[in-house]
Amino acid sequence: MIQCPRGTRDFLPDEMERRRFYEGKLRETARTFGFREVETPIFEDSELFILRSGPNVLKELYEFKDKGDRSIALRPEMTAPVIRMFVNNMSNEPKPIKVFYFGQCFRYERPQSGRYREFFQFGAEIIGSATPQTDAEAIATASAMLKSLGLKDYRLRIGHIGVLRQRIADIGVPKERTAEVLQKLDKKLYDEARPILADMGVSDADMEALFELTETVGGTEVLDRVPGEAGDWLRQVVSYLDAMGVRDLEIDLGVVRGLDYYTGMVFEAEAPALGAEKQICGGGSYTLSELFGGEKVFSTGFAVGFDRALLALEKEGSSYDFDGIDAYVLCVSDDVRVKAAEIAASLRTAGVSADIDFMDRKMAKALKFASSARARYAVIVGARELEEGCVTLRNMATGEQTQVEIDALAGAIVRARAH
């Protein structure tokens, strides 16, 4: 037997319906905020991702040569493709450009809970604007998205990469070693950071001041301790967010995010219900366009880890009600099967979702099937009613039955659906 490749999944109808439902919520929310959907290729020139994230991503990239000897990679994320699209096709559009996307991404990693090799991201980018309000808009959108899913328990943390970068540069860390230091700070591994910093000739006092900055964590009041322009910036972001009703956030200057194209505000959301892979959303402001041959344009974006968000919902016990079909058409006897097919077709034409028994089942079995198909109504076609131009309409939930004229059948079902 052939199973699906490591780290990939099949989505059965129930699961797929649930996913589409939540996907729809996210789309709806993005549109509410004025974003429009885009789609980019599922594979790109490998160079696009290497330019963006450095050659070290290669080891986790699904990369291959195509038959034309081009170096191709399955997309590991969608920000770079979207910015490439912007540089190629949208750079003259009125700013800001607000787009969102939903699609699968691929990373060659070891799968574990909440981590797959094929996974889905829902993201949004605001391109061509660099104001505190831009950042607030992105965060507000992300927050609204998580809420629209019905997610209750999550933490939204906002930081500013500029503050840390500036401080790290000021105390004498060479530029090429910044990432190394940031990585330790991200994990709050101060004991491991100390020898590294000492090695670079950083004084103990500077070190402790740096750690203290990283530890600037808490409610919005801790912003009073954030110095300089970045502090002003974040205070404005927060006040816009407050005005928009987004108040369930924390300030955490230790939010670092992976790579170094982030320039200012950065934020993350995590769901504590998940295990090691609990981050469900991440983003910030950045510039990428200049790497892809465009002019330097500031953007703010984020992506929601769709699979993880759904996993978190599950852990919270949130349930999804499946949507069955409107009607299941079944026959009392074999001589009315053709007529039943005609009735089913007329229902479909009228926009009523209808399924029909074509396994020549007896009534009892057909009703059982209708029940398992979550049909709201069974349309029972029998010779007796047909003589009067009628069928029996059975409400599957209540068992209540009425005789309905065939011409009025679709209307009756549609009206009932409205209630």
Next chain:
RNA sequence: GCCGGGAUAGGGUAGCUUGGUUAUCCUAGGGGACUGUGGAUCCCUUGACUCGGGUUCAAAUCUCGGUCCCGGCCCCA
């Protein structure tokens, strides 16, 4: 890449320590009984030891390796 735990019908499981008839039970799927009414009962039926090698008269069971899943580390664009 590293450490640990797993894998028995479509789903959930017993059996494994101590190898030994036809691999257990629930559920699901197909058919039937009740012959124009579902989620009830009964009957029939479909369907599994992750794959490959080894030990053995004999392997679901012991052993080695692969694959996949799960928890954690690393990483996480």
